Amino acid sequence: MIEKWIQPDVIKQPPYLVKTSSCQIKLNQNESPWDWPTEIKETISRRILSCGWNRYPELIPIELKEKIGAVCNVSKDRVIIGKGSNEVLQAIFTAVIRPKDSVCTLSPSFAVYKMLAEQKGAQINVSNLSSSFTVDESDLNRKASKSKLTIICNPNSPTGTLLPISVIEDILNNTSGLVVVDEAYVDFSGVTAVGLLTSYPNLIITRTFSKAFALAGFRIGFGLMDKNLATEIQKCLLPFNIDIPSIIALETILDNQELVKNRADQIINERDRLIQELNNIEGIEAHESRSNFFLVKTKLGVGKTFNYLAGKGILIRDVSSYPGLGSYIRITVGKPEENDTLIRAFREML
Ligand SMILES: Cc1ncc(COP(=O)(O)O)c(C=O)c1O
Known part of the structure; x- marks a missing residue:
């Protein structure tokens, strides 16, 4: 039935x-093992109390985009914000993938990529990690070059493997498709592809506040990309997706980095x-x-x-x-x- x-x-x-x-x-x-200190939680709570709960939040939180952009040293036009980076990933898949398009990813990697690709009817090209979890760069490059979307988790979950930025750059040079680098754990690796954004309009970086920033309970993540791409992918996020408590919490913790x-x-x-x-x-x-x-x-x-x-x-x-x-x-x-x-x-x- x-x-x-x-x-x-x-x-x-x-x-x-x-x-x-x-x-x-x-x-x-x-997750982070540490919660936010009580004084900061009280500041956030007071600000939430003083808002009208009967009113919608901003359609797109512009000041928050500016703050996030400032953290990453990119302009606000390159930022989109989602309910967790999962929602940003979902918007990317919705904007980009039609049935039968091919998506390249590593295996094993974060399970949500495969879940989203399957739901969009995509064909998945996996590049398998070795038994010691290293990446076969030529295999990955070959598969990425034939894919509309390549998604690399860096460092990779659940293996912890880190690809050097030169490998990401090789992939970007070898494919005409989009390349998403999921940097959910960037704060622990110190290695980011943000420096490549201005040279590669086919690069998207996703990040989350659920890990090092200890805000998993609020559900906020973001994507960084070319501003024309950001305009299109923003259309696939639902209107008013970021609620008032999340906006306030994030604004406050970004002052406590x-x-x-x-x-x-x-x-x-x-x-x-x-x-x-x-x-x-x-x-x-x-x-x-x-x-x-x-x-x-x-x-x-x-x-x-x-x-x-x-x-x-x-x-x-x-x-x-x-x-x-x-x-x-x-x-x-x-x-x-x-x-x-x-x-x-x-x-x-x-
Ligand atoms: C690699 C990776 N990307 C994205 C996410 C999604 O994070 P969130 O939706 O909480 O921002 C996770 C969560 O575990 C993750 O491990």
């Missing part, structure tokens, strides 16, 4: 699921410490990463490891259903004391 109404590409997709459990230490969604930078630096140090300490435990393989998460394989396997850690109050991500990751879990770097608990739990488990 449902087949009469819902298009087959949607019916065949599994729902997007995240395994949850009531754990005290949450290391499963690459020092804290974001300090915390990102701390996460980078903790990531490197964690990977090193876990690799010192026999029976664990923790992979290098340029993000705020990393992949881990243990000799006990995914199910037992997940359950053991959950029993100790630690929630990690089971990524074993991703192509090529059958024996892996993914761990988000937490606060130093949470990471200490994790290391202890792994030592006990093995």
